Amino acid sequence: MRSVPDFSIEKNSGKKLIAGVDEAGRGPLCGPVVAGAVVFLKYDFDDMPLISDSKQMNEKQREIAYDWITNNKDIVWSVAQCSATEIDEINILRASLTAMARAVNGLSVKAEYCLIDGNKMPDTIIGMSVVKGDAKSLSIAAASIIAKVTRDRLMHELSKKYPQYGWDKNAGYPTPQHLQAIEKYGINEHYRKTYKPVKERLEKNGNS
Numbered sequence: 430m431r432s433v434p435d436f437s438i439e440k441n442s443g444k445k446l447i448a449g450v451d452e453a454g455r456g457p458l459c460g461p462v463v464a465g466a467v468v469f470l471k472y473d474f475d476d477m478p479l480i481s482d483s484k485q486m487n488e489k490q491r492e493i494a495y496d497w498i499t500n501n502k503d504i505v506w507s508v509a510q511c512s513a514t515e516i517d518e519i520n521i522l523r524a525s526l527t528a529m530a531r532a533v534n535g536l537s538v539k540a541e542y543c544l545i546d547g548n549k550m551p552d553t554i555i556g557m558s559v560v561k562g563d564a565k566s567l568s569i570a571a572a573s574i575i576a577k578v579t580r581d582r583l584m585h586e587l588s589k590k591y592p593q594y595g596w597d598k599n600a601g602y603p604t605p606q607h608l609q610a611i612e613k614y615g616i617n618e619h620y621r622k623t624y625k626p627v628k629e630r631l632e633k634n635g636n637s
Contacts, residue, residue, distance in 0.1 A: 432561070432564040432565060433481065433564075434480065434481060434482070434563065434564055434565055434566055434567045434569070434570040435565075435566075435567055436469070436472045436566075436567050436568070437565075437566075438544060438559065438565060438566045439469070439472065439566065439567075439568055440472065442542055444541045445541060446468055446470075446538055446539065446540050446541045446542075447468065447469075447540065447541065447542050447543070447544060447568060448466045448467065448468045448533055448536060448540035448542070448543045448544070448556075448568065448572075449466070449467050449468075449543075449544050449546075449562070449566050449567070449568025449569035449570070449571055450464065450465070450466045450467075450529045450532060450533060450543050450544065450546065450554075450556075450569065451464065451465055451483075451529075451545075451546040451562070451563055451569050451570075451572040451573035451576055452464040452465075452525045452528055452529060452546070452576055453465075453483070453573065453576035453577040453579075453580045454576075454580045454601070455521050455525055456602055456603075457584075457600060457601030457602050457603075457621075458601055458602070458603050458607070458611070458620060458621055458624050458626060458627055459513060459594075459596070459601040459616075459619045459620040459621060459627075460513060460580065460583065460584050460587065460596070460600075460601045460619055461510035461511055461512050461513060461516075461528075461580070461583070462511050462516060462521065462524050462525050462528050462580075463508060463509070463510045463528060463576045463577075463579050463580040463583070464508070464509050464510070464528035464529040464531065464532040464572075464576055465506065465507070465532055465571075465572035465574070465575030465576035465579065466507045466508075466509075466529070466532035466533045466535070466540070466543075466572055466575075467498065467504060467505070467506045467568050467572045467575060468504070468505040468506070468536060468538060468540055468568070469503065469504055469567070469568055469571070470503045470504065470505065471503050474501075474503075477497070478490075478493050478494050479493075479494060480494050480498075480567055480570050480571055480574065481564070481570050482563040482564045482570055482573060483563065483570070483573040483574045483576070483577040483578075484563075484573075484577075485564075486574070488581075491574050491577060491578050492578065494571070494574045495574055495575065495578040498571050498574065498575060499575070504571070505536055505537055505538050506536075506571075506572075506575055507532045507533070507534075507535035507536045507537075508532055508535070508575055508576065508579045509528050509529075509531030509532040509534075509535055510528050510531075510580075511524035511525070511531075513618070513619055513620060513621045513622075515527070516621050516623070517621055517622050520623070521621075522549065526549060526550075526551040526552075527551070529545060529551050529554070530551040530553050530554055532572075533551075533554055540556075541555075542555060542556045542557075543555065543556030544556055544557060544559050544562060544566050544568055544569050545557070545558045545559065545562070545569075546558075546559060546561075546562035546563050546569045546572070546573065547559075547560065547562070548560050580600070581600055584597065584600045584601055585597045587619060591617060591619075593610055593613075593614050594607060594610045594611070594614070595607060595610060603626055611626065611630055612630070615630070615634070616630060616631070
């Protein structure tokens with residue numbers, strides 16, 4: 430049975446301003462990794478739409494939730510990213526944690542405590558990591574939606590400049606069609622050159 434996130438962790442923390450934090454885009458071959466941070470200023474809402482692990486929601490559900498979160502006066506949110514270049518320089522784990530820290534620092538209120546999805550914590554953030562947190566905490570689930578929708582929209586925009594790669598459909602993930610496009614058209618500045626399929630393509634062409 431699928432877990433439904435709620436505010437139990439937030440309410441039991443003993444803190445007031447709690448930020449849920451999550452990222453999107455660790456697996457794609459290109460584009461940034463994007464992190465969201467969300468603070469609910471209250472926990473009782475009459476009109477809350479479906480908010481769950483963004484990977485378990487369809488695009489329409491995510492868009493509805495995104496609009497509700499970003500337009501709600503009782504919710505503070507922030508989004509940040511690490512570029513493909515930064516990912517290559519410091520690796521995807523550190524880039525994800527860096528993007529999370531940037532998102533928290535970008536909040537218009539100072540979070541007393543942070544709930545981070547996963548099992549790692551940025552060094553500069555006070556809080557706790559929560560494995561599968563987007564299925565347990567509504568704050569983390571909301572952050573996952575902010576990160577996912579923001580990144581998908583960004584890849585849609587980039588796809589207008591590079592339509593041959595199908596980023597508007599694959600979001601940069603290594604689908605068979607995407608890998609074929611890389612083989613045919615090569616790579617550009619948005620690719621993560623340390624990722625295996627991209628690295629192999631560079632080595633094949635003597636650009637390693």
